[in-house]
Amino acid sequence: MMQRISGSVAVVTGVTKYFGSFTALNNISLEIHGGECFGLLGPNGAGKSTLIRILYGASSRDAGRISVLGLDPQTESRRLKKRLGVVTQEDALDEAMTVEENMLLFGRFLGIPHDDAKKRIAGLLEFMSLGHKRDALIQTLSGGMRRRLVFVRALINEPELLILDEPTTGLDPAVRQLIWGKIRELRHKGTSIILTTHYMDEAEVLCDRLVIMDSGAVKVQGAPKELIRQYCPGFVMRPSSLEDVFLHVTGKELGHDA
Amino acid sequence: MPDIREFWVLSLRVAYRHWAIYKKDFFSNILPSVVDPALFIVVFGYWLGSYVTDIRGKTYLTFMAPGLAATTVLFTAFFESSYGFYVRLNFENIFKALLTTPIGPNEILCGEFIWVGLKGVMMATGVAVVLLAFRVVHFEYFWLVPIMGALVGVACGAIGLLATSVVKNINQFQTVYALLISPMFFVSGVFYPVDQMPVPLQMLCWLSPLFHGVRLSQSIMWAEDVGMTWAINGTCLLVMTWVLVWWAQKKMRPKLYS
Numbered sequence: 091m092m093q094r095i096s097g098s099v100a101v102v103t104g105v106t107k108y109f110g111s112f113t114a115l116n117n118i119s120l121e122i123h124g125g126e127c128f129g130l131l132g133p134n135g136a137g138k139s140t141l142i143r144i145l146y147g148a149s150s151r152d153a154g155r156i157s158v159l160g161l162d163p164q165t166e167s168r169r170l171k172k173r174l175g176v177v178t179q180e181d182a183l184d185e186a187m188t189v190e191e192n193m194l195l196f197g198r199f200l201g202i203p204h205d206d207a208k209k210r211i212a213g214l215l216e217f218m219s220l221g222h223k224r225d226a227l228i229q230t231l232s233g234g235m236r237r238r239l240v241f242v243r244a245l246i247n248e249p250e251l252l253i254l255d256e257p258t259t260g261l262d263p264a265v266r267q268l269i270w271g272k273i274r275e276l277r278h279k280g281t282s283i284i285l286t287t288h289y290m291d292e293a294e295v296l297c298d299r300l301v302i303m304d305s306g307a308v309k310v311q312g313a314p315k316e317l318i319r320q321y322c323p324g325f326v327m328r329p330s331s332l333e334d335v336f337l338h339v340t341g342k343e344l345g346h347d348a
Numbered sequence: 349m350p351d352i353r354e355f356w357v358l359s360l361r362v363a364y365r366h367w368a369i370y371k372k373d374f375f376s377n378i379l380p381s382v383v384d385p386a387l388f389i390v391v392f393g394y395w396l397g398s399y400v401t402d403i404r405g406k407t408y409l410t411f412m413a414p415g416l417a418a419t420t421v422l423f424t425a426f427f428e429s430s431y432g433f434y435v436r437l438n439f440e441n442i443f444k445a446l447l448t449t450p451i452g453p454n455e456i457l458c459g460e461f462i463w464v465g466l467k468g469v470m471m472a473t474g475v476a477v478v479l480l481a482f483r484v485v486h487f488e489y490f491w492l493v494p495i496m497g498a499l500v501g502v503a504c505g506a507i508g509l510l511a512t513s514v515v516k517n518i519n520q521f522q523t524v525y526a527l528l529i530s531p532m533f534f535v536s537g538v539f540y541p542v543d544q545m546p547v548p549l550q551m552l553c554w555l556s557p558l559f560h561g562v563r564l565s566q567s568i569m570w571a572e573d574v575g576m577t578w579a580i581n582g583t584c585l586l587v588m589t590w591v592l593v594w595w596a597q598k599k600m601r602p603k604l605y606s
Contacts (some may be wrong), residue, residue: 109606148447168354168450175448182445184365186372195368199361236604244448303465 098157099124099251100145100280105188106289107140107152107306114140116306117155127273127283129300129314133340137306138286140141144159145284146176172200175249179256181236183228189215190224190261193243199245207246214242218272234265241269252284259293270296290333309339353460358451358543360382362459363466365442370467380472381424385475389482392539404541406487406570413484414569415538417475417493418561420594421468421500426529429508430521437512452606457597460509461502461574468501469494476569492568492578499585506592507557513599522558534560557592560585 100122102207107115115137122128131194132207143149147160147167156163161170185191190211197207215221218238223231241257254273256267273296277283287293293300301311310317314332321338322330336342370377389409397408404411436442443456451459477483478492511524535542535549536558542550553559562583567577 147452148444167452168358171450176443178441178448178543179439180444182441184369184442185440186369191368193366196445196449198364199451200359201357201450245445248404 097124098122100158100284101156102141102145103155103157105141105144106133106147106150107137107144108152108291112242114306115144115151118303118306118308120301120308120311122282122284123299124282125277125280126298127277127285127296129297130284130286130303130310131288131293131300131336132303133342134288136303136340138303140256141303142253142284142286146174146253147171150160165217173250175244175247175252177241177244177252177254177257179215179259181240183236183239185228188225189220189226189231189239192239193246197246202247204297214245217245218242219268234261236289237261237265238269241272245276249281251284252276254283256283256286256288258289260288266292289330294332302336310335327330354450355455357544358455359458359462362446362451362456363462365446366459367466376517378470381420381471381473382478383421384481386482388416389413389479389484393482395483402568403559405460409484410570412539413479413482414565415562417472417479418496418500418558419563419568420471421497421561422476422504422558422583423562424471424532425464425501425553426508426511426525428467428510429460429505430515430524431518433460433509433512434515434518434521437603447604453601454597455474456604457600461505461593464495464505464508465498465502468497468499468505470497472500472565477546479569486571488571489568489574491596492574494565496561496564496568498522499582499589500557503557503561503585503589503592506589506596509596509600511604513596532556537562552586555588557585557588559586 098121100120102118102120105115105118108155118137118141130141132138140149145156145163146152147163147170149299150164158170159173165239170235184195187195193214194204194207197204197211198256201309202210209242212221212224215224218241220238220242222234223235228236228239237257237260241254244252257273258269261269270292273283273285283296285293286297297314299313300317301308303309310321312320317335318330318332378535393409393412397412400408416453446454446456471491476485476490480490507528511521515521515524535545535553536556542553542559544592563577564580564585566572567574567581
């Protein structure tokens with residue numbers, strides 16, 4: 091499908107973002123390698139979504155440098171967004187339209203010719219087991235189906251980098267497993283992925299590397315297994331998990347201030 | 349593609365999205381805009397108008413009819429860019445999805461103005477056709493009707509966007525409606541000549557885009573003083589539209605991109 095990108099897909103250096111007097115991101119630096127699935131974890135309000143929006147050019151930064159696919163999202167967002175796929179936290183589908191019409195409209199925003207888009211859509215709907223829903227109105231779809239549709243909608247331009255902002259929040263285990271499988275499949279084909287999630291098992295299973303953020307800063311970064319070894323090297327009663335690392339570095343362990 | 353050309357192409361795609369949704373329910377959408385003026389014509393024009401035999405040398409029906417084309421545009425444009433935009437922004441999250449494509453905040457706003465201008469054209473023309481069917485207006489300058497519709501549409505759409513930028517919740521639009529839109533409707537010279545009002549009110553009238561729209565509509569449909577009216581009221585409306593658009597995009601932009 092596509093060439094695996096060698097080197098970095100995104101380099102973030104000293105990025106700071108204020109909302110009034112509130113510091114949403116404080117001197118964030120990180121690097122995302124081509125072909126990897128990179129996780130952004132952190133409690134609510136840690137700054138994950140703000141950072142994500144800045145990465146794809148839907149929000150501005152107050153300081154620092156960013157390069158995504160070699161482009162600056164603040165000044166070259168149009169060119170950048172043609173090569174990206176983004177699954178936002180909100181489904182944001184047009185309720186009065188059918189599944190295919192929603193996809194076609196999105197193809198139009200991206201400048202994909204109609205016939206081309208139609209062909210791609212048929213394949214993408216099959217990919218996400220939504221082929222039978224092509225002519226269904228959005229208002230008749232279940233939450234899981236909507237989420238899957240938003241997911242494949244982000245693939246219509248065959249993105250080099252896929253940004254997933256809590257793609258499986260609120261989904262049942264079956265749909266979660268389906269989406270996990272598709273994320274792995276895309277990654278094997280060479281798509282680079284940035285993922286935010288509140289599910290530690292999801293991050294542990296999918297991410298090659300990840301950062302845990304808190305209060306707008308990066309607390310730790312590394313591969314899930316390394317982090318577990320480093321921060322929670324085995325409890326007596328059960329093996330430690332990424333969840334233990336998360337609670338440890340964000341100070342949310344019981345007995346701290348919970 | 350050169351930047352400016354791409355800007356217009358993307359803005360048109362935003363406007364196309366609104367049209368695609370609108371035409372799904374075209375009949376329900378267009379019906380009130382045609383039925384309301386027809387009712388006004390019958391109830392006020394024929395029935396109540398029979399008591400007013402001469403107003404500035406015209407029957408009451410002839411006097412009142414042209415203003416209806418402009419007032420219909422006012423309501424359509426205001427509701428589209430106040431309630432309509434607010435719902436797209438905060439409930440449907442449509443713009444969050446658009447911002448993941450090459451479309452940026454400027455194209456979203458420009459697309460909104462193109463759409464509200466087009467709706468102005470459709471409404472003004474629709475009402476004018478109804479008035480023609482009642483044989484109460486002249487036809488010679490009919491080609492100016494869409495221009496009047498577009499100008500009033502964009503100006504009143506900008507007022508709607510300004511309202512959207514200040515309200516704290518959707519109910520507060522009622523305050524804007526009661527204190528601004530409703531008075532504008534009643535004192536814009538549709539139902540009686542504005543020179544019968546106290547001088548300070550007359551001066552306020554000149555600040556209302558609807559007043560100028562009504563004057564333009566009257567000049568077209570009475571086939572009277574067309575050149576002079578378009579030179580004076582047309583220029584005023586054009587300047588007002590430009591100022592309102594500039595102000596509205598400045599206030600609304602931070603809500604889309606910060």
